[in-house]
Amino acid sequence: MLRKPRRDDLLELEVEQLDERGHGVGVAQLASGDYRVQVRHALPGERVQVRVLRRRKQRIEALELETLRASPARVAARCAHFGPCGGCSLQDLAYTAQLAEKRRQVESALRAVGCAVEVEALIACDEPWRYRNKMDFTFGSRRWVQRDEPAGVAQGFALGLHPREQFRKVLDIEGCAIQFERGDRLVRDARRLALERGLTPWDLVRHEGLLRHLVLRESRASGELLVQLTTSSEAPELVRPYVDALLVMHPEISTLVQAINSRGATIASGERELVLHGTGLIRERLAGLWFEISASSFFQTNTAQAEKLVATTLAEAACGAGDRVLDLYCGAGSLSLPLARQAGHVHGVELVEAAVRDARRNAQANGIANVSFSAGDVLEWMRGGEAASANVIVVDPPRAGLHPKVVELLSASRARRIVYVSCNVNAASRDLALLASAGWTALRARPVDMFPHTPHVECVLTLERRA
Numbered sequence: 001m002l003r004k005p006r007r008d009d010l011l012e013l014e015v016e017q018l019d020e021r022g023h024g025v026g027v028a029q030l031a032s033g034d035y036r037v038q039v040r041h042a043l044p045g046e047r048v049q050v051r052v053l054r055r056r057k058q059r060i061e062a063l064e065l066e067t068l069r070a071s072p073a074r075v076a077a078r079c080a081h082f083g084p085c086g087g088c089s090l091q092d093l094a095y096t097a098q099l100a101e102k103r104r105q106v107e108s109a110l111r112a113v114g115c116a117v118e119v120e121a122l123i124a125c126d127e128p129w130r131y132r133n134k135m136d137f138t139f140g141s142r143r144w145v146q147r148d149e150p151a152g153v154a155q156g157f158a159l160g161l162h163p164r165e166q167f168r169k170v171l172d173i174e175g176c177a178i179q180f181e182r183g184d185r186l187v188r189d190a191r192r193l194a195l196e197r198g199l200t201p202w203d204l205v206r207h208e209g210l211l212r213h214l215v216l217r218e219s220r221a222s223g224e225l226l227v228q229l230t231t232s233s234e235a236p237e238l239v240r241p242y243v244d245a246l247l248v249m250h251p252e253i254s255t256l257v258q259a260i261n262s263r264g265a266t267i268a269s270g271e272r273e274l275v276l277h278g279t280g281l282i283r284e285r286l287a288g289l290w291f292e293i294s295a296s297s298f299f300q301t302n303t304a305q306a307e308k309l310v311a312t313t314l315a316e317a318a319c320g321a322g323d324r325v326l327d328l329y330c331g332a333g334s335l336s337l338p339l340a341r342q343a344g345h346v347h348g349v350e351l352v353e354a355a356v357r358d359a360r361r362n363a364q365a366n367g368i369a370n371v372s373f374s375a376g377d378v379l380e381w382m383r384g385g386e387a388a389s390a391n392v393i394v395v396d397p398p399r400a401g402l403h404p405k406v407v408e409l410l411s412a413s414r415a416r417r418i419v420y421v422s423c424n425v426n427a428a429s430r431d432l433a434l435l436a437s438a439g440w441t442a443l444r445a446r447p448v449d450m451f452p453h454t455p456h457v458e459c460v461l462t463l464e465r466r467a
């Protein structure tokens with residue numbers, strides 16, 4: 001083919017790897033040049049025939065038409081929603097192959113910024129199914145209709161997850177192979193009760209409707225169950241009877257919180273929270289400590305792997321009684337408190353005030369006195385200059401990574417070590433490159449598989465100042 005490929009052209013290629021979204025990627029070598037082709041559902045090692053959907057310069061998005069040679073690592077997906085569901089797209093890749101692929105992703109992200117650090121093998125999840133202790137289901141007024149459903153079927157109400165790259169639609173979820181077992185019946189009953197009562201789901205385009213999110217959280221250690229129902233207004237005359245019916249059907253719910261989010265942003269947290277049942281908290285055990293977690297506090301979603309993540313972070317921080325440690329983006333203290341058992345003092349900084357309240361209460365309840373917390377934005381707090389006395393700094397930012405100004409302030413710190421816990425290795429690599437140009441060097445990269453069957457990977461990166 002001498003001309004550049006166009007929509008609907010057919011190509012054949014070898015899939016070499018997965019990209020950060022879990023799509024297969026290979027190179028089509030054509031007379032008009034080499035093109036990087038991205039194909040959904042295709043796995044590394046497969047030969048596929050594809051149809052071009054769109055091309056931008058040397059990059060092509062394509063639809064797989066036929067697998068000409070399947071990967072030996074291809075396995076049957078376990079979940080009935082696999083395919084349309086945007087949740088865990090790697091279910092059809094054997095777990096050991098997922099681990100190898102994620103390690104390669106960490107290596108390639110670090111290499112792309114010139115970081116030559118050795119990446120250790122992923123710390124695998126012993127039980128890669130039913131591992132999530134938290135699920136955030138969405139109510140929506142545009143249900144994803146499956147191909148085999150009859151014409152004219154009702155589609156104005158759904159409770160589930162967004163289909164892949166279809167953020168306006170919601171796929172009804174009957175059961176989810178990675179969430180905790182009791183969550184399946186809960187999501188089905190919450191949907192049925194809402195439909196029976198004629199409650200309206202949120203419409204993402206028109207910004208109307210009552211029900212927005214259903215967040216389920218289970219504690220492995222205490223068995224407690226927290227349900228958070230996010231609505232667009234308080235509407236007690238509608239919400240109260242609905243919640244009461246759900247509590248009658250599910251007496252195992254320990255606490256139920258209503259979050260009110262009247263804004264456009266599709267997030268489960270609200271401007272206001274009302275505790276409708278129980279204490280508004282659940283208790284979980286991690287690193288030999290008890291944590292009380294409120295609905296709006298972050299807590300690692302894979303409890304078993306969180307143990308390994310905490311242990312890895314502690315080993316990398318390698319602090320002792322003489323160290324002053326800073327734990328930036330500390331949530332409810334799940335790294336700060338274990339660190340405080342080794343260090344002289346730990347100070348945690350966190351934006352969400354409820355999480356800081358949880359962290360302080362958790363410190364007290366566990367008898368840990370050498371820890372303090374500040375509520376607020378990390379950048380604002382660092383600008384105050386209080387970071388100067390820390391000799392070990394742990395950062396665990398959200399997916400976007402660090403603000404460039406935070407990296408600047410970290411670069412200038414006198415700490416001997418930075419431990420960067422990242423859930424987005426591309427963002428972390430970008431930050432690492434900036435730290436490297438300010439004299440920091442990466443010693444180790446230790447990835448932990450917190451999210452089996454999804455393309456996401458967590459990584460603990462250790463940096464020290466070059467001598």
Ligand SMILES: C[S@@+](CC[C@H](N)C(=O)[O-])C[C@H]1O[C@@H](n2cnc3c(N)ncnc32)[C@H](O)[C@@H]1O
Pocket residue numbers: 297298299300329330331332333334335349350351352355376377378379396397398423
């Ligand atoms: C990945 S979580 C880590 C939490 C904690 N280290 C843990 O393991 O449980 C990131 C945390 O950063 C907090 N956060 C997000 N943006 C922030 C900011 N600008 N300043 C302070 N904290 C922030 C979030 O609320 C969340 O608790």
